[in-house]
Amino acid sequence: MTKLVEDDAAARARKGRNIALGLGLVAFVILIFVVTLVRLGGNVAHRPF
Structure with missing residues (x-):
C-alpha cells in the first residue's frame, strides 16, 4: 500500500484555490x-398594509 504524500507547494496551492x-x-x-x-426596494414602499 502506498501512501500519497503531498508536498508543501501543493498544499499551499490547494489552500489558495479553496480560499479564492x-x-x-x-x-x-x-x-x-x-x-x-x-429590484424589490421600490415595491416595498407601495405595499398595502
Whole structure:
C-alpha cells in the first residue's frame, strides 16, 4: 500500500484555490442579495398594509 504524500507547494496551492473559491461564492451570494434588494426596494414602499 502506498501512501500519497503531498508536498508543501501543493498544499499551499490547494489552500489558495479553496480560499479564492470561497470568496467568489460569498461575492456571488452578496451580488444576488443586492440585486434582489434593488429590484424589490421600490415595491416595498407601495405595499398595502
